[in-house]
Every structure is written in C-alpha cells, then in structure tokens.
Amino acid sequence: MIELEHVSKSFGGVKAVRDVNLIIDHEKILGLIGCNGAGKTTLFNLIAGQFPATSGRILFDGEDVTALPAYDRAKLGIARTFQIPQPLMKLSLFENVLVGAFMRTADRDEAGAAAMAVLDQTGLVDKADLYAGELTTPDLKRLEVARALATGPQVLLLDEVMAGLRPAEVDAAMEMCRTIQKSGVTIVLVEHVMYAVMNLCEHVVVLDQGSIIADDTPENIAADSRVIDIYLGREHANDEAA
Amino acid sequence: MQKVESSSSAPSEPGITLPASISGKGTPWIFLGLIALAAILAPTVLGRYGMTIGITLLYSAYLASAWNVVAGYAGQLSLAHGAFFGVGAYASVYFYTQWGISPWIGMVFGALISGAIAAGLGAVSFRYKLTGAYFAIATLAFAEILRVLINSSQYLGQGSGLVINLQEPGWWIMQFNDPKYFYFIFLTMMIGILFVMRWLSRSRFGYRLAAIRESEIVAESLGINPRREKLLAFVLSAILVAPAGSVYSQFLLFVDPPTFLGLTVAVAIILPALVGGTGTILGPLIGAVVLVGVTELLSHFALRPGISLFAYGMILILSVLLMPRGIWPTLHDAWVRRRAKK
Numbered sequence: 001m002i003e004l005e006h007v008s009k010s011f012g013g014v015k016a017v018r019d020v021n022l023i024i025d026h027e028k029i030l031g032l033i034g035c036n037g038a039g040k041t042t043l044f045n046l047i048a049g050q051f052p053a054t055s056g057r058i059l060f061d062g063e064d065v066t067a068l069p070a071y072d073r074a075k076l077g078i079a080r081t082f083q084i085p086q087p088l089m090k091l092s093l094f095e096n097v098l099v100g101a102f103m104r105t106a107d108r109d110e111a112g113a114a115a116m117a118v119l120d121q122t123g124l125v126d127k128a129d130l131y132a133g134e135l136t137t138p139d140l141k142r143l144e145v146a147r148a149l150a151t152g153p154q155v156l157l158l159d160e161v162m163a164g165l166r167p168a169e170v171d172a173a174m175e176m177c178r179t180i181q182k183s184g185v186t187i188v189l190v191e192h193v194m195y196a197v198m199n200l201c202e203h204v205v206v207l208d209q210g211s212i213i214a215d216d217t218p219e220n221i222a223a224d225s226r227v228i229d230i231y232l233g234r235e236h237a238n239d240e241a242a
Numbered sequence: 243m244q245k246v247e248s249s250s251s252a253p254s255e256p257g258i259t260l261p262a263s264i265s266g267k268g269t270p271w272i273f274l275g276l277i278a279l280a281a282i283l284a285p286t287v288l289g290r291y292g293m294t295i296g297i298t299l300l301y302s303a304y305l306a307s308a309w310n311v312v313a314g315y316a317g318q319l320s321l322a323h324g325a326f327f328g329v330g331a332y333a334s335v336y337f338y339t340q341w342g343i344s345p346w347i348g349m350v351f352g353a354l355i356s357g358a359i360a361a362g363l364g365a366v367s368f369r370y371k372l373t374g375a376y377f378a379i380a381t382l383a384f385a386e387i388l389r390v391l392i393n394s395s396q397y398l399g400q401g402s403g404l405v406i407n408l409q410e411p412g413w414w415i416m417q418f419n420d421p422k423y424f425y426f427i428f429l430t431m432m433i434g435i436l437f438v439m440r441w442l443s444r445s446r447f448g449y450r451l452a453a454i455r456e457s458e459i460v461a462e463s464l465g466i467n468p469r470r471e472k473l474l475a476f477v478l479s480a481i482l483v484a485p486a487g488s489v490y491s492q493f494l495l496f497v498d499p500p501t502f503l504g505l506t507v508a509v510a511i512i513l514p515a516l517v518g519g520t521g522t523i524l525g526p527l528i529g530a531v532v533l534v535g536v537t538e539l540l541s542h543f544a545l546r547p548g549i550s551l552f553a554y555g556m557i558l559i560l561s562v563l564l565m566p567r568g569i570w571p572t573l574h575d576a577w578v579r580r581r582a583k584k
C-alpha cells in the first residue's frame with residue numbers, strides 16, 4: 001500500500017534517513033524501532049509529507065505521492081500522530097477531533113457524530129469538553145490518536161503513543177490498536193515499549209542512524225544479534241546508566 | 243450511535259471561545275430579543291446626537307467584526323483593513339460623483355475591488371509564508387502604498403479627497419435628512435455580520451480557520467490547505483469591510499485619506515476586537531460598546547483637552563493587561579466556571 005524507494009533525507013549535514021526501501025502492507029501492524037535519533041520520526045514526516053524527501057520516491061497504492069503536500073496525502077488516507085502532542089490549544093478535545101472528522105464531510109452533525117464515535121473508541125468521551133491545558137499526558141497521546149483516526153485513514157502512523165503510559169494503560173492502548181487494525185486500518189507503530197511491539201506487530205523494521213538494518217518477524221528481531229547489540233543492548237546500557 | 247445521541251450535549255457547541263449562550267442551547271433568546279428591540283426603538287427615543295453615537299458604535303462594531311474574520315478566526319493579523327475600508331468609500335464616492343452611479347451599486351463594486359485586491363495581496367503573502375508579524379508588516383506596507391498613491395492621485399482629489407454634493411434626499415442616492423436611516427443601515431449590517439460569525443463558529447470553514455490559527459502543521463495533517471483557507475478568509479474579510487466605507491462616506495458626505503486610509507484607521511478598526519475579544523462572535527461588538535462608551539463619557543467629563551485621550555490610552559492599556567484575551571472571553575469563562583461550581 002505504501003512503498004518507499006531509496007528514500008533519503010538530510011538536514012544540512014545530518015543524514016537523518018539514508019536510502020530507505022520499505023513496503024507497508026495492507027491491514028497489518030508494522031513495528032518501527034530504533035534508538036533516539038535513528039530517524040523514525042523523520043521517516044513518518046516523509047511519509048506524511050510534512051517535508052519533502054531529499055531523494056527517492058514514495059508510492060501510495062501505486063501512485064507516486066512524492067511531490068504531494070501533507071494535506072493531499074491526508075486526503076488520500078495517510079494519517080499521523082505527533083510524537084510531542086500538538087493539541088489545538090483553544091479548541092476543546094471534542095473540537096480537536098471534530099476538525100479531523102470534517103475532512104470527510106462538511107456536515108456538522110455528521111462530523112460531530114463521527115468525532116463522538118472516535119472519542120468513544122479512544123476512551124475520551126468523558127473528557128470531550130476539556131481543553132488541552134486540562135489534559136494529562138496519556139490523554140494528550142490519546143487525543144493525537146483520536147484526531148488522526150477521525151480523518152478516516154487507510155494508514156495510521158503512530159509515533160510513540162504509548163510512551164509514559166502505565167502497564168494497564170499500555171494494555172488498553174494495545175487493545176485499541178487491534179480494534180483499529182481490525183476495522184481495516186493499516187498501522188505503523190513507532191514504539192519503545194518492546195512488549196507492545198513484540199505482541200502487536202507481524203513485522204518489525206529496525207532503523208539505525210537513518211538506515212534499515214533489520215526487517216523481520218518480532219521473534220527473529222528479538223534474536224538478531226546486531227539488533228541486540230545496536231538497539232536492545234544500547235537501551236539496556238542506557239537503563240543501567242540511568 | 244446511541245452513545246453519540248446521548249452525549250451530544252456534552253461538548254460545548256463549537257466556536258473557539260464560543261459561549262454556550264449563543265450556540266443555540268440555553269440561548270437567552272429573550273435577552274437577545276430585548277436588545278434587538280431596544281436597538282430598533284432607539285431612534286424614536288434618542289435625538290440626533292444620540293443617533294450619531296449609535297452610528298459610531300454600530301459601524302465600529304461592524305468593522306471590528308469584519309476584521310475578526312481573518313484576524314480572530316484565522317489568526318492572520320491584517321493591517322490592510324484601513325485600506326479596504328477606504329477602497330469601499332472611494333469606489334462608491336467616485337462612481338457617484340463622476341458618473342452618477344448609485345452608492346448602493348458603488349458599494350457592491352467597492353466590495354468586489356476590495357476582495358480582488360485582498361486576493362492579490364493574500365496570494366503573494368501566503369505564497370511566501372508570511373505569517374504573524376511578517377504578514378502584519380506586509381499588509382501595513384500595502385496600506386501605506388495605497389494611501390500615498392491615492393493621496394497623490396488627481397482623479398481622487400489628492401489630499402483633500404472627494405466631496406458629495408447634497409441632493410434631494412432619497413434611498414437611491416443614499417442621502418437622508420435624518421441620521422436614523424444610517425443608523426438602520428449599520429444596524430442591518432451588524433446583524434448580518436453576527437450571523438456570518440455565528441456560521442464561522444460552527445461550520446467546517448470556521449473550524450479549518452481555527453485549526454490553522456492554532457497550528458498549520460496539525461491543520462495540514464488533517465487535510466487542510468492553509469494557503470487556500472487563509473486566502474478565502476482574507477478575501478471574505480476584505481469584502482465585508484468595504485461596504486462600511488461606502489455607507490460611512492455617504493454619512494459624512496465626503497471621502498479623504500486621513501479619515502478613510504492609513505494606519506490610524508486600521509488601528510481604529512482593530513481596537514474594539516482586541517478589547518472585546520478576538521475569535522468570538524460578540525467580542526468586537528462588546529469592545530465597541532466599551533470603547534465608544536468610554537470616549538463619550540470622557541468627552542463629557544474631561545476637564546482639559548488632552549485628558550480624555552490620556553484616559554482613553556490608560557483604559558486601553560489596563561484592559562489589555564487585565565484581560566489579554568479580551569473582555570468577552572474573560573467574563574464568559576468566569577460565568578461558566580461559576581455555573582460549573584453550582
């Protein structure tokens with residue numbers, strides 16, 4: 001459904017993404033892991049069209065979308081969350097999601113109903129009237145998911161939406177991902193919570209310094225010595241240092 | 243779906259800071275009706291002087307509301323609105339004095355010319371991603387250029403402007419022997435623009451503008467094209483401002499650069515919205531009531547000339563310091579919080 005061909009992105013001298021080739025399949029959950037600064041968020045920005053790739057091509061359902069602006073890609077069905085939550089501050093939670101729902105319909109009642117349905121799905125109905133300043137971090141993460149989901153996407157790019165959640169909340173979030181996937185939405189999951197990645201994903205891609213170094217099933221990834229060295233090991237070292 | 247129905251009363255109806263009181267549910271219709279009735283009956287009670295204040299009030303509120311469309315809702319701080327106001331005035335006066343065309347028709351042309359200019363100015367500004375202070379400066383520069391051009395244009399009477407000859411009063415030429423007619427024209431326009439803002443506060447277009455104002459990156463991720471929507475808001479706002487210039491020039495029977503063009507005019511348009519609260523339906527109107535009221539009081543009670551201007555400045559500074567979001571959102575929030583406590 002989404003194909004990346006030799007996609008690279010440089011910021012000045014920093015090569016954030018290097019020659020990435022990737023296929024994102026229909027109606028699956030794809031895991032994307034890597035240390036901080038590996039280029040995961042940059043890859044999401046490239047797929048969603050927030051900025052253009054330095055080189056390479058991006059295809060959506062076989063169509064070249066490399067030159068399309070973010071809003072056109074959103075209309076095609078690519079939705080994304082922001083790693084650092086970006087609520088629309090002066091709008092209530094309901095209104096934030098409503099803006100997303102307005103992408104598919106101009107009718108206020110229809111959009112409102114769709115927004116409420118998504119709030120229900122993401123467990124935010126009770127907080128519909130609150131403003132971003134009144135929300136906790138986990139709720140802000142849920143708002144990110146809800147707003148993106150309200151656009152009725154085909155692909156949902158989730159950037160560390162489980163970071164900072166308690167174990168019970170992670171379970172709820174995983175359940176939510178499964179429900180979303182079952183409703184026919186493809187998910188790409190950038191996540192540091194390994195337990196969630198290993199349990200949810202059929203496939204995991206490992207990014208290191210902008211390049212894909214492994215692309216396999218969760219079991220094989222967990223056993224891959226390079227990955228353990230570079231990623232899991234380093235995380236482990238970080239944990240010990242902390 | 244059941245869920246949706248039952249909870250649909252939970253979210254406060256739309257609008258950026260839109261109060262529940264105007265959104266339909268729990269609307270104090272009686273209260274609004276009384277205000278409307280008072281506004282309609284005002285001319286029979288007030289004399290000529292009172293009418294002039296009423297006109298000033300309504301037209302200030304109207305102009306601030308029109309500016310509010312692009313500045314309050316879309317978050318683009320235009321300083322070109324003084325120029326759009328002037329374009330409306332110059333168009334209708336020029337058409338009338340040169341060719342005898344009715345000011346009503348001139349008003350329509352003025353609005354179209356104003357909209358066309360905004361389309362050009364907006365297309366360039368938004369193309370080069372001028373936002374915030376940069377957009378303000380670009381629009382200010384444009385307004386100044388236009389002022390200088392008109393100030394030196396022989397066709398438009400240069401610095402002394404154009405004067406409308408008094409004729410036998412009549413609707414067609416928009417001349418009346420009683421100011422109450424102008425009062426009613428501005429009242430009609432004001433009610434009209436309240437409905438425009440009400441629509442903005444609940445429609446998809448209004449929400450798109452609000453999203454852009456809060457974050458263009460997020461707006462884009464939700465399928466919104468910021469350039470297009472900002473341009474539409476700017477053009478709409480310019481089209482709305484111009485007719486007030488046409489009517490006001492008929493009221494004064496002249497048009498000249500100091501009264502209708504330039505930064506001071508732009509600031510006068512903006513102030514009621516800032517004081518009352520941008521991005522809200524009632525903010526500009528409430529700001530105009532407060533500012534016109536204060537001006538009137540001061541002109542009666544100030545002992546020395548100059549004092550009233552000083553006091554006016556102090557009140558402005560205080561209002562912005564104490565209620566940076568504007569009077570209406572601040573009061574409204576306090577009211578909602580009090581009700582929530584009960």
Ligand SMILES: Nc1ncnc2c1ncn2[C@@H]1O[C@H](COP(=O)(O)OP(=O)(O)O)[C@@H](O)[C@H]1O
Pocket residue numbers: 011014015016034035036037038039040041042043
């Ligand atoms: N907008 C940007 N401008 C400049 N450098 C950036 C930008 N975004 C990311 N980078 C750099 O690109 C690299 C990858 O960052 P990022 O994609 O955020 O990594 P991750 O999400 O995997 O933690 C980092 O070195 C980061 O500093």
Ligand SMILES: [Mg+2]
Pocket residue numbers: 040041042083
């Ligand atoms: Mg990241």
